[in-house]
Amino acid sequence: MQTSFNKFRLSNGLQVLLKEIHTAPLISNWVWYRVGSRDERTGITGISHWSEHMQFKGTPEFPANILDKAIAREGGYWNAFTFLDWTTYFETMPADKIDLAMRLEADRMNNSLFDAEELESERTVIISERQGHENEPLFLLGEEVQAAAFRVHPYHHEIIGDLADLQSMSREDLYNHYRAYYVPGNAVVAIAGDFETESMLARIRELFEPIPSGGEAPRLVRPEPVQSGERRVLVEGPGETTYVQAAYHAPAAADPDFFPYLVTDSLLTGPSNLNMFGGGISNKTSRLYRALVEGELAVSVSGGLTATIDPFLHTIVLTIHPRATAEQAVAALDDEIKRLQDAPPPEAEVKRAVKQARALFAYGSESISNQAFWMGYSEMFGTYDWFLTYLDRLESVTPDEVQRIARAYLRPGNRVLGTYLPSASNSEQVA
Amino acid sequence: MVKGSVDRMVQKAPFRSEFAFRARAQNPDLQPGSPSLGSLPGADDITRVQLPNGIVVLARPNHNSPSVIVQGSVSTGGLFDPDEQLGLADFTAAALMRGTHARSFQEIYDALESSGASLGISGGTHTSGFSGKALAEDLDLLLQLLAESLRQPSFPEEQVQRLRAQILTRLAIRAQDTGEMASLMFDEIVYAGHPYARPEDGFPETIENISTEDLVAFHRMHFGPRGMAIAVVGAVDPNQAIEKVAQVLGDWENPGQPEPPVLPPVAPPEDPLTRRVEIPGKYQSDLVLGTAGPERRAPDYLAAALGNSVLGQFGMMGRIGDAVREKAGLAYYAYSSLAGGLGPGPWSVTAGVDPANVERAAELIRAEIARFVAEPVDEDELADVQTNFIGRLPLSLESNSGVAAAILNLERYDLGLNYYREYPDAIRAITREQVLESARRYLDPQRLAVAIAGPPAPGGESG
Numbered sequence: 086m087q088t089s090f091n092k093f094r095l096s097n098g099l100q101v102l103l104k105e106i107h108t109a110p111l112i113s114n115w116v117w118y119r120v121g122s123r124d125e126r127t128g129i130t131g132i133s134h135w136s137e138h139m140q141f142k143g144t145p146e147f148p149a150n151i152l153d154k155a156i157a158r159e160g161g162y163w164n165a166f167t168f169l170d171w172t173t174y175f176e177t178m179p180a181d182k183i184d185l186a187m188r189l190e191a192d193r194m195n196n197s198l199f200d201a202e203e204l205e206s207e208r209t210v211i212i213s214e215r216q217g218h219e220n221e222p223l224f225l226l227g228e229e230v231q232a233a234a235f236r237v238h239p240y241h242h243e244i245i246g247d248l249a250d251l252q253s254m255s256r257e258d259l260y261n262h263y264r265a266y267y268v269p270g271n272a273v274v275a276i277a278g279d280f281e282t283e284s285m286l287a288r289i290r291e292l293f294e295p296i297p298s299g300g301e302a303p304r305l306v307r308p309e310p311v312q313s314g315e316r317r318v319l320v321e322g323p324g325e326t327t328y329v330q331a332a333y334h335a336p337a338a339a340d341p342d343f344f345p346y347l348v349t350d351s352l353l354t355g356p357s358n359l360n361m362f363g364g365g366i367s368n369k370t371s372r373l374y375r376a377l378v379e380g381e382l383a384v385s386v387s388g389g390l391t392a393t394i395d396p397f398l399h400t401i402v403l404t405i406h407p408r409a410t411a412e413q414a415v416a417a418l419d420d421e422i423k424r425l426q427d428a429p430p431p432e433a434e435v436k437r438a439v440k441q442a443r444a445l446f447a448y449g450s451e452s453i454s455n456q457a458f459w460m461g462y463s464e465m466f467g468t469y470d471w472f473l474t475y476l477d478r479l480e481s482v483t484p485d486e487v488q489r490i491a492r493a494y495l496r497p498g499n500r501v502l503g504t505y506l507p508s509a510s511n512s513e514q515v516a
Numbered sequence: 517m518v519k520g521s522v523d524r525m526v527q528k529a530p531f532r533s534e535f536a537f538r539a540r541a542q543n544p545d546l547q548p549g550s551p552s553l554g555s556l557p558g559a560d561d562i563t564r565v566q567l568p569n570g571i572v573v574l575a576r577p578n579h580n581s582p583s584v585i586v587q588g589s590v591s592t593g594g595l596f597d598p599d600e601q602l603g604l605a606d607f608t609a610a611a612l613m614r615g616t617h618a619r620s621f622q623e624i625y626d627a628l629e630s631s632g633a634s635l636g637i638s639g640g641t642h643t644s645g646f647s648g649k650a651l652a653e654d655l656d657l658l659l660q661l662l663a664e665s666l667r668q669p670s671f672p673e674e675q676v677q678r679l680r681a682q683i684l685t686r687l688a689i690r691a692q693d694t695g696e697m698a699s700l701m702f703d704e705i706v707y708a709g710h711p712y713a714r715p716e717d718g719f720p721e722t723i724e725n726i727s728t729e730d731l732v733a734f735h736r737m738h739f740g741p742r743g744m745a746i747a748v749v750g751a752v753d754p755n756q757a758i759e760k761v762a763q764v765l766g767d768w769e770n771p772g773q774p775e776p777p778v779l780p781p782v783a784p785p786e787d788p789l790t791r792r793v794e795i796p797g798k799y800q801s802d803l804v805l806g807t808a809g810p811e812r813r814a815p816d817y818l819a820a821a822l823g824n825s826v827l828g829q830f831g832m833m834g835r836i837g838d839a840v841r842e843k844a845g846l847a848y849y850a851y852s853s854l855a856g857g858l859g860p861g862p863w864s865v866t867a868g869v870d871p872a873n874v875e876r877a878a879e880l881i882r883a884e885i886a887r888f889v890a891e892p893v894d895e896d897e898l899a900d901v902q903t904n905f906i907g908r909l910p911l912s913l914e915s916n917s918g919v920a921a922a923i924l925n926l927e928r929y930d931l932g933l934n935y936y937r938e939y940p941d942a943i944r945a946i947t948r949e950q951v952l953e954s955a956r957r958y959l960d961p962q963r964l965a966v967a968i969a970g971p972p973a974p975g976g977e978s979g
Contacts, residue, residue, distance in 0.1 A: 109914060150842070153831030157904045158900050158903050160907015178911075206844070210841055213848045213868065216799040216800035219798075326692075355629075366628075367628070384681060441632040447581055448581075
């Protein structure tokens with residue numbers, strides 16, 4: 086993969102990352118804001134995500150119904166995502182049409198209307214989005230596990246927000262949030278594709294430099310106290326299938342432990358995938374698959390770490406086999422973890438995890454959208470260097486470090502153990 | 517028709533529920549988000565060879581990334597399932613990689629995963645598909661494993677029983693999924709008496725009816741080279757790619773392989789046109805509304821596809837998205853889709869709504885369909901979707917998998933190797949009148965099937 090790129094900072098504080106890739110006549114344009122559910126206090130949970138929706142509701146120059154059509158008409162693909170730590174908007178377009186996307190992003194960084202009527206109509210859309218999530222047992226379970234894991238830190242609540250807040254937030258709340266966080270000093274523009282850096286930078290200056298820098302974005306600093314003792318959560322709901330989610334407090338992305346932990350997770354639940362576009366690979370030779378699925382205690386195993394600013398969670402999700410119980414599956418999970426704590430893994434197993442990561446990188450680098458995504462994404466919790474050195478840092482992980490990680494983090498006292506129990510099977514047991 | 521294979525349940529993604537996506541509708545012809553080499557694929561850069569045993573091999577090089585994609589299909593699927601063993605073709609396809617005469621399940625996946633490669637085989641209605649990717653240096657391995665799985669599966673008893681439990685769990689999860697259940701019910705209404713009424717992943721009782729011997733017999737009878745197509749796209753020379761495929765699949769024969777069944781015509785659905793599936797304890801209902809649409813090869817398919825985009829795709833889910841989401845604020849997603857395919861797949865509208873708002877949403881959708889068949893789309897609307905269809909083509913061909921899917925479509929639907937080069941002219945030639953004509957041919961606002969899955973209706977009524 087080509088690694089050369091250019092980094093700039095405009096006078097108003099806007100960070101700019103540019104990477105020329107001339108393999109296809111396409112450009113992918115991303116604007117990242119350092120705002121997400123971590124910045125939300127009680128009463129306004131979900132406000133970052135709702136603000137993201139409002140960014141599609143128009144400015145004086147690009148009214149609501151014009152925006153989507155303008156991009157789609159030119160054959161572009163666009164979307165936006167709200168996360169714990171950040172919010173991002175992107176457009177991937179034929180190279181000769183990208184100016185439209187750049188004008189649009191510069192415009193809505195400063196001029197979004199947050200029209201009161203549009204805002205009310207979006208309130209019910211987002212509540213509907215939440216109801217859709219609530220139909221999924223794994224959402225219901227994940228929400229409770231996350232809340233149990235973070236009593237103090239704002240990672241406590243789901244990105245979509247709590248229904249009570251979605252019902253009560255005002256236009257003033259939303260507009261103030263937009264004003265506080267959607268400022269050049271709090272944003273990163275990351276563009277990859279078929280352009281010349283000099284002229285692209287000139288155009289970015291033209292479009293973005295007139296935007297006033299804005300104040301310092303407010304931050305909510307509420308570190309999570311160390312957890313003492315295992316926490317258990319039970320969720321009951323419809324269906325026939327039992328799920329288990331084990332969530333271990335994990336290091337932040339910039340922590341040196343993050344990389345050996347990635348390898349540890351890869352051994353347990355399968356290869357880690359950093360690609361936004363393009364799927365991963367199967368995990369049928371991972372330790373937990375072999376123990377739990379081959380052992381007919383679960384029908385599927387998945388898991389992963391999340392790269393975040395503050396320590397978040399390493400989660401392992403089990404779909405329990407119809408003829409097994411959650412307790413049996415958790416016992417087998419604990420046995421596998423103990424095996425890793427007792428003895429370092431074979432060197433070859435660690436090397437294999439690195440080769441898998443390398444292959445996934447190659448798949449991801451086919452896509453220009455992925456290449457642009459990676460630049461901005463790594464900037465949100467570290468720097469693009471984090472990404473460029475990712476494979477090297479994985480390569481330097483030793484079997485002993487994997488064992489150390491398993492001992493340090495994969496302890497019952499460091500986890501929340503959540504179970505989704507179908508209410509039907511529960512009532513059968515009672516009867 | 518959302519269908520998931522068992523394997524999809526264990527895929528890892530970088531992010532899970534933490535993301536709050538905006539709903540995006542799928543394009544009918546090509547998957548979004550995929551890229552390219554400056555030129556659209558055509559006769560001069562797609563290599564197409566038919567092996568003596570009937571397998572069609574397609575190849576296109578891309579040396580910009582060191583990876584390679586192998587994708588294609590075998591000409592058998594759920595259409596061959598006996599009613600009492602629905603899901604047989606799907607189960608068979610899913611079992612192919614559970615062990616071969618050369619390797620055990622763990623050996624197969626150890627070879628794949630150690631190389632960072634992946635391969636999956638899954639059933640469909642008309643065909644069974646396969647898709648694999650690897651670093652180019654591991655192409656031989658990928659093809660070897662594909663050939664072994666297709667030709668010499670061993671169906672180990674223990675693995676078959678394990679897979680059965682996974683399929684049954686998936687079906688139990690499906691029974692709780694409002695979107696999938698609405699879609700299933702919709703197919704039952706629209707395709708009554710037609711094979712499309714049957715879900716290719718079957719039902720728990722039909723899966724229980726399938727023995728290991730049945731899998732062995734189905735595989736022996738139905739899997740063969742006739743009708744098979746395979747595309748190899750990526751960092752490999754096309755002639756070399758074709759030679760490699762011929763080496764592992766060129767001597768495959770199955771003289772008894774049956775011809776694809778002839779589909780009966782779709783009869784107009786009988787009353788009642790509206791049916792509900794109750795799934796207690798859910799927070800949102802899913803609504804699917806529509807009818808049978810054109811085959812991919814129908815002369816009016818592209819006109820219908822452009823119309824469908826105006827109706828429920830373009831921008832933020834077209835006219836339907838505008839009415840149901842943007843104006844009424846009733847749903848996070850409300851969009852139309854046109855399946856196309858080898859037979860008359862559905863032309864339908866899908867929406868996820870608050871159980872209390874189902875009727876209101878259905879009325880808004882019906883009103884949009886009524887307008888859609890009453891008057892031609894505006895000139896501006898047609899021009900928008902025409903430029904969108906043409907403009908998004910390079911983006912859909914960005915990745916190797918996008919290119920592989922695109923050139924396999926050429927084969928599947930007899931479109932000709934220069935189809936993508938001629939596509940812009942074909943799209944531009946379509947008129948508002950043709951769009952209206954195709955809409956009227958398929959969509960009758962008085963005869964739309966409506967399937968609703970969700971919690972019992974508020975107020976206690978049901979039915």
